[in-house]
Amino acid sequence: MKHSVNLGYNHWISSHFPRRISVLKDCNISEINRNLLSRTVTLAGWVDRRRDHGHLIFIDLRDRSGVVQLAFNPEVAAGTHETANSLRNEYIIQVTGVVSRRPAGTENPKLLTGDFEIAVNRLTILSAAKTPPFYINEEAEVDENVRLRYRYLDLRRSRMRHNLMLRHQVIRYIRNHLEERDFIDVETPILIKSTPEGARDYLVPSRVYPGKFYALPQSPQQMKQLLMVAGVERYYQIAKCFRDEDTRADRQPEFTQLDLEMSFIDEEDILRLMEELFTGLVETLKPDFRLVKPFARLTFTEAMERFGSDKPDLRYGLEIKDVSSILAGSEFGVFSSAIYAGGRVRGIAVPGCGGYSRRELNELNDIARSIGAGGVVTVSLDSSPATIEEIEMQDVHSIAAKYLNIEQVKAIAKKLDARPGDLILLAAGKDSLTSAVLDKLRREMALRLQLADSKMFHFCYVTGFPLFYRDEANSRWDSVHHPFTSPCEEDKHRIESEPDKVTSRAYDLVLNGFEIAGGSIRIHEPDLQRKVFRLLAYTDEQIEERFGHMMEAFSYGAPPHGGIAAGIDRLVMLLAGESSIREVIPFPKNQNAQDLTFGAPDYVSAEQLDELHICINSENKLKGK
RNA sequence: GGCCCCGUGGUGUAGCGGUCUAACAUGCCACCCUGUCACGGUGGAGAUCGCGGGUUCAAAUCCCGCCGGGGUCGCCA
Numbered sequence: 001m002k003h004s005v006n007l008g009y010n011h012w013i014s015s016h017f018p019r020r021i022s023v024l025k026d027c028n029i030s031e032i033n034r035n036l037l038s039r040t041v042t043l044a045g046w047v048d049r050r051r052d053h054g055h056l057i058f059i060d061l062r063d064r065s066g067v068v069q070l071a072f073n074p075e076v077a078a079g080t081h082e083t084a085n086s087l088r089n090e091y092i093i094q095v096t097g098v099v100s101r102r103p104a105g106t107e108n109p110k111l112l113t114g115d116f117e118i119a120v121n122r123l124t125i126l127s128a129a130k131t132p133p134f135y136i137n138e139e140a141e142v143d144e145n146v147r148l149r150y151r152y153l154d155l156r157r158s159r160m161r162h163n164l165m166l167r168h169q170v171i172r173y174i175r176n177h178l179e180e181r182d183f184i185d186v187e188t189p190i191l192i193k194s195t196p197e198g199a200r201d202y203l204v205p206s207r208v209y210p211g212k213f214y215a216l217p218q219s220p221q222q223m224k225q226l227l228m229v230a231g232v233e234r235y236y237q238i239a240k241c242f243r244d245e246d247t248r249a250d251r252q253p254e255f256t257q258l259d260l261e262m263s264f265i266d267e268e269d270i271l272r273l274m275e276e277l278f279t280g281l282v283e284t285l286k287p288d289f290r291l292v293k294p295f296a297r298l299t300f301t302e303a304m305e306r307f308g309s310d311k312p313d314l315r316y317g318l319e320i321k322d323v324s325s326i327l328a329g330s331e332f333g334v335f336s337s338a339i340y341a342g343g344r345v346r347g348i349a350v351p352g353c354g355g356y357s358r359r360e361l362n363e364l365n366d367i368a369r370s371i372g373a374g375g376v377v378t379v380s381l382d383s384s385p386a387t388i389e390e391i392e393m394q395d396v397h398s399i400a401a402k403y404l405n406i407e408q409v410k411a412i413a414k415k416l417d418a419r420p421g422d423l424i425l426l427a428a429g430k431d432s433l434t435s436a437v438l439d440k441l442r443r444e445m446a447l448r449l450q451l452a453d454s455k456m457f458h459f460c461y462v463t464g465f466p467l468f469y470r471d472e473a474n475s476r477w478d479s480v481h482h483p484f485t486s487p488c489e490e491d492k493h494r495i496e497s498e499p500d501k502v503t504s505r506a507y508d509l510v511l512n513g514f515e516i517a518g519g520s521i522r523i524h525e526p527d528l529q530r531k532v533f534r535l536l537a538y539t540d541e542q543i544e545e546r547f548g549h550m551m552e553a554f555s556y557g558a559p560p561h562g563g564i565a566a567g568i569d570r571l572v573m574l575l576a577g578e579s580s581i582r583e584v585i586p587f588p589k590n591q592n593a594q595d596l597t598f599g600a601p602d603y604v605s606a607e608q609l610d611e612l613h614i615c616i617n618s619e620n621k622l623k624g625k
Numbered sequence: 626g627g628c629c630c631c632g633u634g635g636u637g638u639a640g641c642g643g644u645c646u647a648a649c650a651u652g653c654c655a656c657c658c659u660g661u662c663a664c665g666g667u668g669g670a671g672a673u674c675g676c677g678g679g680u681u682c683a684a685a686u687c688c689c690g691c692c693g694g695g696g697u698c699g700c701c702a
Contacts, residue, residue, distance in 0.1 A: 053665090054658040069662070089652090106660050114662090131653060134636050138663075140651085142636065145694060198702035218702080245701045370628065371698065482702045580695095591695065 024094055024126075030065035032113045036099040043068070043118065044094040044126065046156070047087050048137050057084045061095065061118075062137075064161065068113040069102075070095055070120050077121040084120075090129035090136060090156075096122040144582075148596035151587055163584045166285065167572045171238055173281050174258055181273070183234040183260065188223040190216055190240070195546055198482070199243035202253070210613035216242035219565055222550060224261040225484060225522055228561040229553045236260040238568065246591075249580040250514060250570055253593050258517075261563030267507060267521060270564050271295075271461055274509055274517060282457055286575055290456045295509075299464035304431070308346075308439035310465070313513030314458040316451035318348045318442045320435075323426065326411045332403035334377060338428035346434045347426040349418035350445045354381045356423055364425065367444055373437045376425050379404075381413065383421030388413045391420060400426075443513065452512065454577050460510045467491070467504035468535065476537045481506040483532055484550075485520040486562075495531055509566070516571055519564025526554045 021027055025044040032041070045063035052058075057072040072084040087093065097120035108114035134142040136156050147154040154160055175185070194201045194215035201215040217223075219241045227235045239259040247253065262269060275295050282291050296314055303310050306319050324344040327335045335345050356364075361378045368376040382395035391413070393406050418424055425441050427434040446452050467487050471478045477499050479485065487495060491502040506520035523529045529551065533543045543551065569581035582588040589595055609616065 049662075051661050051664050052658085053661065056659040056661080058661055058664085060662070071660085073659080075659090103660065106662090108662055110662080117660095131635075135652075138636095138651085140637055143632090143694075146636085195702095199700085221702090243701060246699085248701085249696070251701070366629090479702055485702095592693095 028065040029061060029063045029068045030112055032068050032099060032116055032118075034115075037101060037116070039099050040096060041099055041118070042094065042096040045092070046136075047089055047091045047093060049089065050087055052085070055081075057081065057087075058117075059084065059087060060137075061093070066112050069108070069111070069117040070097065071100075071117045072120050072123075076119055080120055080123045083123050083125070087125070088129065088131070090132055091125060092127040092129065094124040094126055095120045144590075145596065148588070148590060151597045155586060160583070163572070163576045163578065164586060166576050167568075167584055169285055170281065170568065170572050170575065173284060174238070174277065177277050177280060178234075178236045178260065181234070183236040184232065185237055186227055186232060186235050187237065188217070188220040188227075188239065192217050192223075195222075199245050202242045202244050205612040205614055207612055218243050219257060220259050221482065221484065224259060224563060225550065225558075225561065226553055228261055228263045228522075228524075229556065229558045231559075232261075233263045233559075234260075235262075235563075239565075244593075247589065247593060249582075250573070252569065252581060252585065253589050255581070255585075256568040258566040258568055259563070260565070261561060263559040263561040265521075265560070265562060267463070267505060267562070270519060270521075270562055271507060274564060274566070275459070278459060278509075278511075282575070286455075286457075288455065290453070292456070292458045296458065296460040298460060298462050300462055300466070301464065303462050304435050308435035308437075308442065309513075310462055310508065311510045311513055311515045312439075312460065313443065313446065313452060314460050315453060315456050315512055316446050318350065318445060318451070320346050320348055320438045320442070321415045322346050323412045323415055326408055326415065330403055330408075332377075332400045334374070334400070334428050335403075335426075338430075341430070343428060343430040344434060345426055345428045346438060347412070347416055347424055348438055348442055348445075349413070349416035350423040350425065351419070351449070352421055353423035353445070353449075354383055354421045356380060364441060364444070367440060368427065368437045371436050371440055373427060373429065373433055376427055376437060376441060379409070379412070379424040379426065381418060381420050381422050381424070385420045388419060395420065456512075457574070458512060459516075462508045462510055463506075465504050465506045465508075466500065467495075467502040467506075468499045470500065477535050479532075479536065480504065481518070481520055483536055483547075484522045484529070486523045486528075487532075492528065495535055499535055505562070507564070509564070511571070511574060514570050514574065515567070516574075517564050517566035519562065521560070521562035524554060524558040524560050526551055529554065 024042070026041045027036075027043070029043060029045060043061060043063070045061045048060040048062035048067055050057065050059050055074055059070040059072065060067050061070050072081045074081040095118060097118040100117055100119045102115060102117050132153050133146055133150055134140075134153070136153060139157075139159060142154075155164065179185075191204060191214040194203065194213060199218050201218065204214040204216065206212045206214060217239075220237060220239050224235055224237075237259045239257050240254055241257050242254050244253060245251070262273075279291065279293060282289055292314075298306075298312070300310055303312050305322075306312070308320050322344055323346065324339055327345050328339060330336050330339075338345060356378070361380075364378065365375045368374075377398065377400050379396060379398040379400065381391065382397075385391045385395055388410055391406070391410065393401065393409070396404070396406075396409050398404070412418075412424060412426075413422075416424060425438070427437040465480050467480060467485060468477045469480050481504060486505045487502045488505050494502050504520060506518070508515055509517035523532065530543065533547065538546070569584055572584040573579070573581045576584055578584060587595060587597055594600065
């Protein structure tokens, strides 16, 4: 033991305390309470803040659990008071003193320990600290670059401490919940074989086999299916996944999933399991949240029709409606040409935005254009008429106004549940386009009008996804989910004849507009699996090369099985009320996939490259050159 | 790769052609202060206004390019 601690420590500690944290520390700060009054305790932690009154010095001592006030009084311990003079923020200290009740009137109700203070008579500076580059003890926004560069300091701040703790509690809850239901935690390897479909792989060169590479798993998908073949029946894992794609606020190159798989089940088993899990989790860890029960259920078609998205945020309305029939004979080119080409006119009504300025309407139009639409047709309704019935053309403002009659406007307004004073947004074109535009505008307007309550949790299962989609760029069929997803029973015969009509047995769990989990019932018959691979234009050689191990495994008998994977980072983000998963990941990458704390990625030595049989192609760069 | 936003003492902001020799808050340093708790008081140090170029009599401020960061589209089976 390097640090000197007070003598006699071991002697009195055992007789006075129910528990002893460690040799340097008797208890956590949050454990200071009336039961310890008049007792001598030894605490250790960080100087959160100092208030120097010249003679009397107060220090707020912080540890992971909380804060307590230390009082240094020269009349109690002169030498100790002297040392306390030199304390600065973030110094790490150990103190011994008497737990005292504060003088009447000086209690601090904001602190859990605010009725007490430690009358310190011994102080040891365990570690001096430079002044940190940003506040540890305040919540002020700090440039994220700086935060990531000094992440170990950022993590000292209460916001990040709480996020870290919440993440721990979430994972502990999940483990308990699943283990009570007979799931076993099985680890799967990180160094695996690259399978070129899906996202880009992170590759790891082999030293032993020149020119060969491992890949990091994008998910443990194939391995968990093999575990079902192996008879594990109920598997779960808190698994790291790796995808070399561009980051987003809710996407990182490496992320954590709750991965699970079950045998002898169908969709309902999985959906019920996850609903019980997340319901219990939210109610236990965030009892003040408003949880909508039971979880909503939408088909993919319904979600796209009503919300323009397969991950709709159900905390607010602004539902999309089809107004094509009202505008069928319209002379307004935007509408007529879209309908003529087989598209539709769909729209949403935004409450109270009928007074939007030219500039604000232009912003909405720009948003529509930014995702590839020609724009959005805005129809502003004056707020003066009492009801829609009383509205007249002079109350209607739109570039399409002169092509509309009042009956059409009323019909559209009624269809969209619009009232006087509302703003109607109309998009025309094929469904994929109008869905994208109206989804984006719906979310934008909800943001502006603050319609989404961050303490409301509105889960929603989306089911009935198509199994395949047409990849027009490469003129081939591709899996919507992944190639192991089972078609529903009644569509199996359509795989070759009408692949676009095949419904899958996949399901997503959506929370407040974020895809929080996704999974499916898998194919467990080798013949059906082969049929799917062939539709996806794999030759028999490619099937053998890429999926031979799966096909062979299934030939030894595979139980019906299915599973789901849930994004832990996104879940914790929403529970923490954060808007980026970086806030709930201790050491995240930035948007350019760099780790600013460690400076990764970085060049490596010529020797390392040589050993891996790797020769760098582009103009630079070897470490130290 | 496209589009949008941001870049001013350590931190957070203000300033948006001349008054800037750059302001405010906080932090930092020194001194004073015995009941504070975002303690208080006095004084002090601290910024080539991200970088480069241009316009102008004059640029933190306007324009162009670059760099860095964030958001988003593409991408993410």
